[in-house]
Amino acid sequence: xxxxxxxxxxxxxxxxxxxxxxxxxxxxxxxxxxxxxxxxxxxxxxxxxxxxxxxxxxxxxxxxxxxxxxxxxxxxxxxxxxxxxxxxxxxxxxxxxxxxxxxxxxxxxxxxxxxxxxxxxxxxxxxxxxxxxxxxxxxxxxxxxxxxxxxxxxxxxxxxxxxxxxxxxxxxxxxxxxxxxxxxxxxxxxxxxxxxxxxxxxxxxxxxxxxxxxxxxxxxxxxxxxxxxxxxxxxxxxxxxxxxxxxxxxxxxxxxxxxxxxxxxxxxxxxxxxxxxxxxxxxxxxxxxxxxxxxxxxxxxxxxxxxxxxxxxxxxxxxxxxxxxxxxxxxxxxxxxxxxxxxxxxxxxxxxxxxxxxxxxxxxxxxxxxxxxxxxxxxxxxxxxxxxxxxxxxxxxxxxxxxxxxxxxxxxxxxxxxxxxxxxxxxxxxxxxxxxxxxxxxxxxxxxxxxxxxxxxxxxxxxxxxxxxxxxxxxxxxxxxxxxxxxxxxxxxxxxxxxxxxxxxxxxxxxxxxxxxxxxxxxxxxxxxxxxxxxxxxxxxxxxxxxxxxxxxxxxxxxxxxxxxxxxxxxxxxxxxxxxxxxxxxxxxxxxxxxxxxxxxxxxxxxxxxxxxxxxxxxxxxxxxxxxxxxxxxxxxxxxxxxxxxxxxxxxxxxxxxxxxxxxxxxxxxxxxxxx
Numbered sequence: 143x144x145x146x147x148x149x150x151x152x153x154x155x156x157x158x159x160x161x162x163x164x165x166x167x168x169x170x171x172x173x174x175x176x177x178x179x180x181x182x183x184x185x186x187x188x189x190x191x192x193x194x195x196x197x198x199x200x201x202x203x204x205x206x207x208x209x210x211x212x213x214x215x216x217x218x219x220x221x222x223x224x225x226x227x228x229x230x231x232x233x234x235x236x237x238x239x240x241x242x243x244x245x246x247x248x249x250x251x252x253x254x255x256x257x258x259x260x261x262x263x264x265x266x267x268x269x270x271x272x273x274x275x276x277x278x279x280x281x282x283x284x285x286x287x288x289x290x291x292x293x294x295x296x297x298x299x300x301x302x303x304x305x306x307x308x309x310x311x312x313x314x315x316x317x318x319x320x321x322x323x324x325x326x327x328x329x330x331x332x333x334x335x336x337x338x339x340x341x342x343x344x345x346x347x348x349x350x351x352x353x354x355x356x357x358x359x360x361x362x363x364x365x366x367x368x369x370x371x372x373x374x375x376x377x378x379x380x381x382x383x384x385x386x387x388x389x390x391x392x393x394x395x396x397x398x399x400x401x402x403x404x405x406x407x408x409x410x411x412x413x414x415x416x417x418x419x420x421x422x423x424x425x426x427x428x429x430x431x432x433x434x435x436x437x438x439x440x441x442x443x444x445x446x447x448x449x450x451x452x453x454x455x456x457x458x459x460x461x462x463x464x465x466x467x468x469x470x471x472x473x474x475x476x477x478x479x480x481x482x483x484x485x486x487x488x489x490x491x492x493x494x495x496x497x498x499x500x501x502x503x504x505x506x507x508x509x510x511x512x513x514x515x516x517x518x519x520x521x522x523x524x525x526x527x528x529x530x531x532x533x534x535x536x537x538x539x540x541x542x543x544x545x546x547x548x549x550x551x552x553x554x555x556x557x558x559x560x561x562x563x564x565x566x567x568x569x570x571x572x573x574x575x576x577x578x579x580x581x582x583x584x585x586x587x588x589x590x591x592x593x594x595x596x597x598x599x600x601x602x603x604x605x606x607x608x609x610x611x612x613x614x615x616x617x618x619x620x621x622x623x624x625x626x627x628x629x630x631x632x633x634x635x636x637x638x639x640x641x642x643x644x645x646x647x648x649x650x651x652x653x654x655x656x657x658x659x660x661x662x663x664x665x666x667x668x669x670x671x672x673x674x675x676x677x678x679x680x681x682x683x684x685x686x687x688x689x690x691x692x693x694x695x696x697x698x699x700x701x702x703x704x705x706x707x708x709x710x711x712x713x714x715x716x717x718x719x720x721x722x723x724x725x726x727x728x729x730x731x732x733x734x735x736x737x738x739x740x741x742x743x744x745x746x747x748x749x750x751x752x753x754x755x756x757x758x759x760x761x762x763x764x765x766x767x768x769x770x771x772x773x774x775x776x777x778x779x780x781x782x783x784x785x786x787x788x789x790x791x792x793x794x795x796x797x798x799x800x801x802x803x804x805x806x807x808x809x810x811x812x813x814x815x816x817x818x
Contacts, residue, residue, distance in 0.1 A: 147179075147375075148181050148182070148205050149181065149182035149183075149209055150182070150183060150202060150208050151171060151210075152209065152210040152211070152219050152222045152223055153166070153209075153211035153237075154211065154214060154216045158214055158216070159213065160268070161268040163213075166237075167184075170272060170274065171209060171278075173272070173279075174279040177279050178282060180207070183201070198222065199225065200344075202225045203229045206376060206377075207233040208226045208234045209282075211238070212236055212237070213239035226293075227294060227296075230293065230307075231293050231295075231296035231304045232288070232304075233285060233292070235263075235264075237264055237278075238264070238266075240266070264277065266278070311345040311348040312345060313348045317336070317742040318352060320332075320740060321352045321353055325359065325360065328360060331731075331759075331763070331764070333362075334353075334365050334368070334765060335761045336349070336353050337350055337372065338757065338761070339754075340352075341372065343742075346376065347380075350373040351382065351383075353369050354370045354373060354383075358386055358389075358390070363390050363393045364394070364767055366386070367387070367391070367394065370386045370387050370390065371387065379410050381407055384407045384410075385403075385417065385420060388400045388403040388407070388421065388425075392428055397428045397431060397432065400424070400425075400428050401425060401428055404421045404422075404425045404428075407421040415469045416469045416472065418465075419465045419466070419472040421465075422462075422464045423465040423478070426479075429454050429457050429461055433457075436449070436454065441592075442594075445592060445593060447496045450490065450496045451499070455485065455486050456486055458482050459483050459486065462482065463479040465479075466521075471528060471531070472528075473528040473549055476524060477525055477552050477553060477556075479525075480518070480522060481556060481589075483517065483521065484556050485595055487515060489595065492595075494507070522553075526557075529549060544575055545579075548568075548579060550567065550571065551568045551570075555567075555568075555586075555596070555599050555600075555603060559599075561601070562602060564599045564603050565605065568583060568603050572606075572607075584607055588604075619768055619769070620668060620692075620766055620768045621664050621770060622666070622768055623671060623763045623766045623768040624668060624669070624773075625670075625763040625773050625774070625795065626671070626773075627678070627759075627774075627775050627777075627788050628641075628678020628679060628775060628776030628777065628788060629677055630677040630678070630708060631646070631677040631713075631716065640778045641776070641778070644814060645811060646681065649677075649810055652776075652805040652810065653678070653681055653682055653805060656805060657685055657686065657691065658689065659803075660774070661689070666769070667692070668691050669692045669766060670682070670692065671696060671763050672695070673695070673697060673759065674704065674708070674709065675708040676709050676711070676712035676713075676720070677776070680716060680720060682776075694727070695726075695730040696731050696762055697730050697733070698734065698758070699733070699736070699737060701732075705720055731762070734751070737751050739751060756791045756794060760791075760795055764798060771795075771798070771799060772802075773802055774804075775792050775802065775803070775804045776807060777789065777792065777804055792804070
């Protein structure tokens with residue numbers, strides 16, 4: 143529900159004033175936070191570490207919600223509550239035990255301090271704090287979902303703005319390094335794992351931001367969507383999260399969700415003018431996409447008339463123009479506005495009857511077109527100045543920007559009647575440019591070519607482009623991914639046996655049958671993923687090779703280290719199988735360089751390396767974006783394994799929507815016993 147959010151609890155410790163505050167924590171506060179999937183902490187760990195002040199200030203600033211128990215006149219509680227009210231405008235919740243006449247710690251007449259009497263708070267019975275659990279949980283839920291200011295400081299000073307929490311959330315350098323390594327290796331599963339793990343720390347939002355940016359840069363839109371949505375849940379007003387989601391949703395074809403995310407940026411009073419300009423431009427792009435889809439597939443006059451008749455043409459222009467007016471340095475917005483306005487004017491001249499259908503009279507239509515012509519003159523002048531300023535700034539700083547050069551060529555294309563000069567501008571701007579820039583410039587020209595507008599400039603400019611190489615269609619995701627998990631071969635003398643060497647033949651046949659069944663029920667390609675441990679993993683790879691199923695090797699540790707720990711103890715036969723697999727995959731992706739957790743993860747309790755390896759493999763499977771996800775397990779059916787075993791993998795994979803297929807080693811042992 144509010145998974146990943148962090149609460150900071152400000153309260154007295156022990157028993158004071160006749161109230162056992164440890165019981166209040168145990169029976170009221172902790173259960174309510176657990177019900178909402180919120181992690182909570184107090185100043186107690188900081189007291190033990192001896193650095194209470196700096197850490198306490200940071201938590202009061204960055205916590206998603208602060209819960210303060212003001213039942214008694216405790217100086218520390220009021221001091222910390224005052225700091226929170228001064229730093230953040232909302233999400234501070236007050237608790238108070240019902241008045242007790244026998245307490246020496248209350249003020250006169252057992253009243254709440256004067257400065258807090260106007261604040262809302264929840265009262266609980268100190269003898270039975272659990273009695274208000276349901277009400278408290280619901281009140282927390284509503285507080286987290288509300289943007290209302292509850293700080294009296296911010297209520298009395300409406301122009302005061304809260305601190306940007308992201309500035310005070312230092313992300314460990316070792317985490318940054320892991321994200322950078324995963325980005326360079328294009329390990330989408332590892333980036334997904336890092337994003338998931340970051341949620342457990344107080345710097346969760348900035349960890350998610352780093353992982354989300356890396357996923358976005360790799361154009362892994364589905365994975366990036368999940369990460370930025372997590373950041374959005376932590377702070378729905380987060381500008382970058384909404385900006386990124388606006389683009390991601392657009393790339394995934396959900397324009398309505400994109401518009402909603404971008405509107406949240408515009409509704410945020412704290413965003414800068416450049417951020418508003420970017421959001422408006424992205425909204426304009428969505429409208430432009432809708433406009434293009436309205437005439438896509440049509441040609442000739444049908445395409446032209448449909449394009450002109452669509453109200454989205456001028457709507458997209460207007461939104462781009464608004465973006466440019468927000469930030470006149472945003473020449474991209476201005477250039478796009480000028481482009482769409484030029485199309486509208488030229489199409490209106492070519493098809494006057496279509497243009498006049500918008501108006502009541504022919505005179506009104508003429509006036510409307512004259513107005514657009516004047517707007518075009520003003521806009522062209524402003525865009526030209528913006529581009530000149532951008533070029534001069536680059537020149538002064540000794541820098542280059544390919545987009546400025548391309549936009550300057552686009553501007554000349556829209557404003558010049560000298561086709562050869564326009565063509566030369568494009569040729570100069572694109573000389574030696576990567577395909578991405580060339581394709582972008584070509585798409586702009588082809589838009590005008592499709593609607594037969596500015597034909598002389600278009601034809602002469604396109605002559606300078608190399609013939610477009612038909613883009614290879616993006617590789618479709620597999621229809622099904624099969625992730626394997628299973629026991630290693632028993633060590634000699636294991637009692638009771640779990641997976642002895644004597645049943646490997648039967649295990650291999652059972653795995654083969656299971657894989658064949660998954661292939662039979664899948665329309666499309668199947669991709670398999672597994673580790674390389676002795677026993678089930680290596681048998682699974684051999685079966686996939688035999689059945690000509692694409693299979694991929696992932697190792698939690700570097701090959702030699704993994705071989706020593708998870709292969710060699712089973713003997714030379716299994717070492718040979720592993721070495722043969724390594725010859726096929728000489729550089730398999732690996733999770734870590736050693737069997738120790740990264741430094742930034744070392745403080746996390748009950749999180750062994752093998753549990754992390756299971757989660758990593760699941761994220762690697764999910765990163766394939768297959769339509770179906772199967773977990774095939776070779777398992778003895780025992781549910782008492784430690785975290786990181788086969789049982790753990792089955793449980794977690796099921797949470798991620800995997801279909802479970804299980805080969806029970808107990809059945810293999812029974813069959814082996816019956817045969818002998």
